[in-house]
Amino acid sequence: MFAQAFNTFDPSVLDQVYEPDAGFVPTPGHLVTGAGRPRANDAFLRLRVPIRVSPRHTYVVGDLALLIVDFVIEGVAAQGHPVRVEGTATDVARRGPDGFWRYVIDNPFGVAPPPEPAPGPGTEGAARPAPRT
Numbered sequence: 001m002f003a004q005a006f007n008t009f010d011p012s013v014l015d016q017v018y019e020p021d022a023g024f025v026p027t028p029g030h031l032v033t034g035a036g037r038p039r040a041n042d043a044f045l046r047l048r049v050p051i052r053v054s055p056r057h058t059y060v061v062g063d064l065a066l067l068i069v070d071f072v073i074e075g076v077a078a079q080g081h082p083v084r085v086e087g088t089a090t091d092v093a094r095r096g097p098d099g100f101w102r103y104v105i106d107n108p109f110g111v112a113p114p115p116e117p118a119p120g121p122g123t124e125g126a127a128r129p130a131p132r133t
Helices: 002-006 011-015 036-045
Strands: 018-027 030-032 051-061 064-076 082-095 101-106
Touching: 002 011, 002 051, 011 036, 018 036, 030 036
Parallel strands: 018 101
Antiparallel strands: 018 030, 051 064, 064 082, 082 101
């Protein structure tokens, strides 16, 4: 359902797969909710490149589900540049009273580490964690 909604490139269609108060993690370590969620999703939709998903695991307990899903957004963006965004999502969905599943937390980059902060004034020589491999 998510890929089908995403590939319409219509923010109002995509937003229907979320609960009203759902969270979205557009970059590792940054959760957005409320009006920020559709805006963050729109940045991906404006690329006009379809998403392909491959569910890896689905764990259901009652009306909650944990979804582990590999995805790739690959092609030429509407702006003319090549695009490749991929990851393994760890998402939480809930079945509503209408029987439809909707995202509660959409975390497309799963356990990817947050980006390293850019060096700034006073950070020269500061210790940084080693990159994860």
